[in-house]
Amino acid sequence: MASVEFIGVEKVFPGGVTALADFSVTVPDGEFVVLVGPSGCGKSTSLRILAGLEEPTGGRVRIGDRDVTSLSPQDRDVAMVFQNYALYPHMTVFDNMAFALRMRKTPRVEVARRVEEAAAILDMTPLLGRKPRELSGGQRQRVALGRAIVRKPAVFLFDEPLSNLDARLRVQMRGELARLHSRLRVTMIYVTHDQAEAMTLGDRIVVLKDGRIQQIAAPMELYDRPVNSFVAGFIGSPAMNFLPLDSPGSGLAGVASAGQTPPEGAVLVGIRPEDVVPSPQGALECTCEVVEVFGNEKIIHLRTADGNLLVVRVEPSTPASIGGGARVDFRRGRCHFFGRAGERL
Ligand SMILES: Nc1ncnc2c1ncn2[C@@H]1O[C@H](COP(=O)(O)OP(=O)(O)OP(=O)(O)O)[C@@H](O)[C@H]1O
Ligand SMILES: [Mg+2]
DSSP, X not given: OOOEEEEEEEEEOTTSOEEEEEEEEEEOTTOEEEEEXXXXXXXXXXXXXXXXXXXXXXXXXXXXXXXXXXXXGGGSOEEEEOSSOOOOTTSOHHHHHHHXXXXXXOOHHHHHHHHHHHHHHTTOGXXXXXXXXXXXXXXXXXXXXXXXXXXXXXXXXXXXXXXXXXXXXXXXXXXXXXXXXXXXXXXXXXXXSOHHHHHHHOSEEEEXXXXXXXXXXXXHHHHHSOSBHHHHHHXXXXXXXXEETTOIIIIIHHHHHXXXXXXXXXXXXXXXXXXXXXXXXXXXXXXXXXXXXXXXXXXXXXXXXXXXXXXXXXXXXXXXXXXXEEEEEEOTTOXXXXXXXXXXX
């Protein structure tokens, strides 16, 4: 078990691409941290630097009380699970999981003990004799996890490990990862571009954009108090609505209906879909353009009289029809305000 520290890490690739700039994160021992951000923002690069697969062009990396910046990957005591988990096709599940231990000349009895233990944790015991082609996608993913678990690393690194799975399996494996963490209590660093995975798995979330950290916070802090309009728009689904504050029929009317006053310098108001409420006397007059029925909720896309789009989450019983009119208010005190540079005000 160990803590992890990135201290002012920088990575500039040959050719001048800055993948990470001034990247500083401290992960206490046993924490589950999720790095999230759009494609190309530097997520994999940060994990590869921690694993020793890539050398930073600046800064230091520490694992536990050791500076590992110039240590080779095998001396770092980390195990990485990748998106394409590349199992050895001709080996059984047992042999796939045992492979790294045998390479290290671990005694036979110890290998068997660790593989059986990992298989039990992952509910894979009956499958140990099978080959990867005889497994479902989710089961293969569990073998990849098993390969990491048997090594008993100080730190687990996950690079989008669930993105090859279908939506249902992804949710199931998400639950299994959460259980795995609460059982092992090992430091885990998990990379994803999926904000739902980040919110549900992370003790804390690091939001990255263009190689720069935007915010580090616990999930609900991130959701309730995003530091800028990028984080506000990235976390949450459907995304937060943004309206210009110079639009009297939508932005300004909405803010007034919430009983708020925009702070000095605010140019945008942000309002989450669940914080827009239909009401017969609502201050915003809209037309309904799209209705999405999910069973447990309805998502309605409204067009305000002055032309802005407003996505609203409502009870499934709320009446809504395409082309129909609707009036809405913003929930009291729920407006987020942003300045010209996107900063939270
Ligand atoms: N070996 C390399 N040489 C040059 N540029 C690279 C190299 N590897 C990555 N990059 C660039 O560095 C940036 C960050 O890449 P990285 O793979 O860390 O992104 P990511 O956040 O993991 O994206 P994704 O979600 O698509 O996996 C990108 O602009 C990428 O093109
Ligand atoms: Mg990546």
